[in-house]
Amino acid sequence: MKLFIHTFVFNSKKENCYLLWNRVGECLLIDPGCAASAEQETLVGFLSQNDLRPQAILLTHGHFDHIAGVPFLRQKYACECWMHPADEKELRLSRSLAPMYGFDTVEEFNVDHYYDDGVQLSFGGIRQRVIHIPGHTDGSVCLYVPDGPYLFVGDVLVKGSLGFVNNGYGEVLAHLEKKIYPLPDETLLFYGHGVPSTLGEEKRTNPFFHRMNREK
Numbered sequence: 001m002k003l004f005i006h007t008f009v010f011n012s013k014k015e016n017c018y019l020l021w022n023r024v025g026e027c028l029l030i031d032p033g034c035a036a037s038a039e040q041e042t043l044v045g046f047l048s049q050n051d052l053r054p055q056a057i058l059l060t061h062g063h064f065d066h067i068a069g070v071p072f073l074r075q076k077y078a079c080e081c082w083m084h085p086a087d088e089k090e091l092r093l094s095r096s097l098a099p100m101y102g103f104d105t106v107e108e109f110n111v112d113h114y115y116d117d118g119v120q121l122s123f124g125g126i127r128q129r130v131i132h133i134p135g136h137t138d139g140s141v142c143l144y145v146p147d148g149p150y151l152f153v154g155d156v157l158v159k160g161s162l163g164f165v166n167n168g169y170g171e172v173l174a175h176l177e178k179k180i181y182p183l184p185d186e187t188l189l190f191y192g193h194g195v196p197s198t199l200g201e202e203k204r205t206n207p208f209f210h211r212m213n214r215e216k
Contacts, residue, residue: 011035011039017032017033025051028055063137136166142154156172
């Protein structure tokens with residue numbers, strides 16, 4: 001299936017929100033961090049111009065810079081929101097932490113559905129597999145789209161390194177080695193912040209992937 005991706009860079013944290021759609025206009029939103037009304041209008045305008053309507057909102061984790069647009073989008077499009085249940089506490093923290101970083105208070109919302117490691121999802125034929133990688137947050141996930149192949153990693157990884165880890169790096173590396181390293185080298189990695197790369201590039205240049213390779 002032919003898929004299309006558009007990246008929006010939102011809010012003061014320069015967070016990447018991804019729009020993923022197919023030829024018939026069915027689409028998904030990943031990490032909509034559109035905090036300001038102008039950002040929300042930009043997203044709505046793109047959807048309207050391309051005759052797209054979101055089927056679901058998928059969250060890689062619950063930090064405020066990744067979720068700020070969820071209440072607005074759920075109300076406008078009546079689309080479902082998915083997240084890992086271990087990040088409910090991050091949602092609660094986000095509502096109190098957001099103003100400290102110059103955000104308006106994030107409106108309270110309820111997640112409609114929870115996913116866990118290995119769950120297979122399909123929205124309008126757009127398939128994803130959920131890969132749980134705790135560390136940045138307890139409920140951080142990557143979303144693997146085999147028809148890309150694409151991997152939306154949230155803040156689990158940054159290009160050339162790991163994302164900030166709240167717990168020990170060893171556990172994160174073990175998850176990455178088991179669940180991410182075996183994916184095809186041509187898999188495009190889309191980060192929560194910054195420009196994309198490929199898994200093959202990370203294996204060549206990322207010192208954390210070098211460590212996994214040495215241990216094989």
